[in-house]
Amino acid sequence: MAAATADAEMSGKLEAEVELHCSPEKIYEVFRKSGHELPGHAPTHVQGVQVHEGEWDAHGTVKFWIYTCEGKMEVFKERVEYDDANRIMKLNGLEGDVMKLYKVYTSIYEFVAGGGGNDGVAKLSIEYEKRDPSVPAPTKYLNLVSLFVEEADASLVKAEGKLEVFKERVEHDDAKKIVKLNGLEGDVMKLYKVYNIIYECVAGSNGDGKKQGTAKLTIEYEKREPSVPPPTKYMNLITLLVKEADANLAKTA
Numbered sequence: 001m002a003a004a005t006a007d008a009e010m011s012g013k014l015e016a017e018v019e020l021h022c023s024p025e026k027i028y029e030v031f032r033k034s035g036h037e038l039p040g041h042a043p044t045h046v047q048g049v050q051v052h053e054g055e056w057d058a059h060g061t062v063k064f065w066i067y068t069c070e071g072k073m074e075v076f077k078e079r080v081e082y083d084d085a086n087r088i089m090k091l092n093g094l095e096g097d098v099m100k101l102y103k104v105y106t107s108i109y110e111f112v113a114g115g116g117g118n119d120g121v122a123k124l125s126i127e128y129e130k131r132d133p134s135v136p137a138p139t140k141y142l143n144l145v146s147l148f149v150e151e152a153d154a155s156l157v158k159a160e161g162k163l164e165v166f167k168e169r170v171e172h173d174d175a176k177k178i179v180k181l182n183g184l185e186g187d188v189m190k191l192y193k194v195y196n197i198i199y200e201c202v203a204g205s206n207g208d209g210k211k212q213g214t215a216k217l218t219i220e221y222e223k224r225e226p227s228v229p230p231p232t233k234y235m236n237l238i239t240l241l242v243k244e245a246d247a248n249l250a251k252t253a
Helices: 024-033 035-041 139-159 232-252
Strands: 011-020 046-053 062-069 072-083 088-096 102-113 120-130 166-173 178-186 192-205 211-223
Touching (some): 011 139, 024 102, 024 120, 035 046, 062 088, 062 139, 102 139, 120 139, 139 232, 192 232, 211 232
Antiparallel strands (some): 011 120, 046 062, 062 072, 072 088, 088 102, 102 120, 178 192, 192 211
16 A cells, blocks of 8 residues: 655645556446445445435445444445546545535546556545645545445455365464465466465564564466466465464464
């Protein structure tokens, strides 16, 4: 997630980027045509989306959102604009909690294709004008939008995933907390002569004495054919796997 930038004046613009693991076309299609499904894809951040005026996929439709920002449930009413050629969705604020703080509040989602496979980037921005000089820039709402897109993206990756198999021989280095999976057979081995996944768990500290750390993930590979792409989609998969396992273990810790 990129750092936000903004003016210190009454009006400004905040920007961020979120890496996509789902295809930009797919996530834009869901936002564009199936907004009612978004609470199912990102229930942590969005609890409801309803059409107030118009049709789900129509330009100019007015929607009503129920969402949670920093632990507080809020509502947002907006009028949407679409740019299908560039996969851009623009939500123009009309009413709701955020409009009590800002005369103008427009959130813009742009889903941009990347250089390999289904990789891409969500370019997110918020254009705003404050009602009062004491009102802060809407940084917390940019963070919310970023987390919302991340959660929806991860859900869509699971939904459109292909079932595959993988047979491997494992090596452990307990002293260094390293697990190495050496590929033997399966779908991935049809593409690569060599395919090894290495998980390294590195200890760290957050300054409060609580154990934290980093998972360093590596894939070593050798292609069977020059036309075979690097295994980026598999790196995305194991990254999401580790994130999900970490979140579940944190709940039970």
